[in-house]
Structures are given as C-alpha cells and as structure tokens.
Amino acid sequence: MNVRVLLVIVSCALSVVTGLVIARGGSTAGSSMRQRPLIGLSMDTLKEERWQIDRDLFTKATQNAGADVLVQSANSNDTVQLQNVESLITQKVDALVIIPHDGAAMSKAVDLAHQAGIPVLSYDRLITGCDLDLYLTFDNVKVGELQARFLADRIPQDGKLRLIRIYGAKTDNNARLFKQGQDNILNPLIAAGKVEVLFEDWAEDWKPENAKKITNAAITKIGPNFDAILASNDGTAGGAIQALTEEGLAGKITVTGQDADLAACQRIAQGTQAMTVYKPIQSIATKAAELALKLARRKPVVARDTVHNGRIDVPSVLLGIVSVTKQSLRDTVVKDGFRKEIEVFQ
16 A cells, blocks of 8 residues: 655655655565566567667666666557566566556556555656556656747748647557647647648557558648648658658658657758657666666655646656757757767768
8 A cells, every 4th residue: 555645754665755755565575585676667669769779778777777677568569568567577576667558558557566566667658547656757748849839930920830730649648748738839829820730630659650641631631731740759750751752742841750769860950850859868768777776675766746647646757858950950969979970960
C-alpha cells in the first residue's frame, strides 16, 4: 500500500519528494541476493531511431552507475508489452522502467509490479489510471507550443495560414499533450481567422506511412492550396514530406516535427522540413538511469512537479526542450554531439 504524507519519511523503502511523498513498503526477493541492482526496461518499440538511442544511453548509464539492465521491446503490441512486464517481474527486477505503447493499458502492469513490491518509473510517456510511483518526461505541452508558435510566426501579415494537422497515436498520452500545446497557440488564431485547419487526423502508432496516407487524403480533398503541415513528430513529418515530394510540393510547404531524428535534421538542412523540437535524449536517458537506481535501492527521489494521470497526481520530473531550424542546427544538435555535422550536412 502507498502512504502519502507531507514530509519525507526516511525510514520507508521509497520516498518521492514533491511536497507529497510516496512510500512503497517492502523489497523484491531478488534484491537481497544481488550485489548489483537489476533494472527492467519495458519498451514500446525499437523500430524508431530515437528509441534505439534511448535504450543504448539508458543501459550504458545504468551499468556505469553499478546496476544491470534487462530490456524488452513489445513492437507496439499491448499484449506483448504486458507479457514482457510479467517476465521482468518474474526475474525479480528491483525497479521497473516502462515506456508504454498505450498508457491506459499499462496500468495493469503497474498494479502487477506493485503486488510484487517493485516501484515503477514511467519514461517519457505517462501511464494513466494507476498508482504510479514516478514520471520522467520532457515538457510535452511546451513541445506542441513550440511547433505551433513556429507556424504562428509565419502567418502572412494580411492573410491567414492554411493548415493540415497530423497528430500522433491516439494510444499515446503524449500525442494528446502535444495537441494541447498546439491548441494553446492555434485556437485564438483560428478564432481570429488567422489560421484555417483544412484537414486533420491521427497517425496510428506514429507510423510515417499513416502520415503519408493522411497527407495524400488531404491533397485529394483540398488540392495543393495550403501553407503548412503541423506534424507532431519527425516520423510523421517524413511521411508527409514523402507525399509532398510525389506532388512536387516538397520545400514549398512548411512542415514541423519533433525528436531531431537524423533524417529530419537532414531534411531541415535540405529545406524540405522547416523545424524540429530537440529533446536531449542524453539528459532523459541518464536521468532515468539515476532515478531508476534510486528506486531500486529505495532511496529518496526529489520530483518538483506533479502530473495527474486520471487517478493520482504523479510525482514528475520535467526536462527542457529546444526548437531547431536550419539556422540553429549547428548550435544545437551538432554542438551537443547528438548529430554529426558531416551526417546532417551530407
């Protein structure tokens, strides 16, 4: 059972300090038999480049900090991911890090972990409807705001911006947060007649091919007379740009993105994508390793924010983000070592 109080309980198995403290009693059976803690990492997918980087950075940071990692990937299948979590629980991991495919579906995984006395960190995507221990992510509402602000700054002085919107996966709570941030900027402009949304849809599982289908459908319906595509990540931006290329529109339509994927950075350098949002993966992966190790060792964790997941206000750590354009590629992703200049400007 969780105990919530307004002070730090130093004798508990786990303390998360936010102004609220969550204490989880007990310890896993395996922890007393190991010299090095064992962390379970349950991932939605490894198909996208971004998640391969997360896995490698998290694993390296965790191992360097004195723990071992078991990694499972579900290939965007909720049933498989729950089975993966059950396998990690059976192997008596000391803490569990979950990148959920479907935040609601993974609430059962959190319940199962807690029954075994294992604390859970939700990584980048929120697990909803459960008694989650800790949430680590970037400011995802801010991501959407940066994307929409970039487009708002390009509204013709005496005209309006004609827009196609491509959202992410409905199963991903982050996709809704990105949309929330976009709406914060766009809704007043739509009401003022400065922005017109001509077509919009959700890209199932964030797949580029689904974003391409949405863009194709939009062009079929409205023709080529639009100004921008607000794509919620770089994968969907890539799918949209493929459709634009086939219509001879690539480079003529402003396209947003997010994640600073290598292909997206190359498109920005070439002029077919206008911007991306850089979420420093090094920072979230290494921070996740630090937090997971504290959870595994039942050490206090400081989380200064909370995010409501439909059941509780989850102690949360929110990390910063950066807008990237052609002019700032070298000063952001290249300077940080996230991308190599020769690869970006090939």
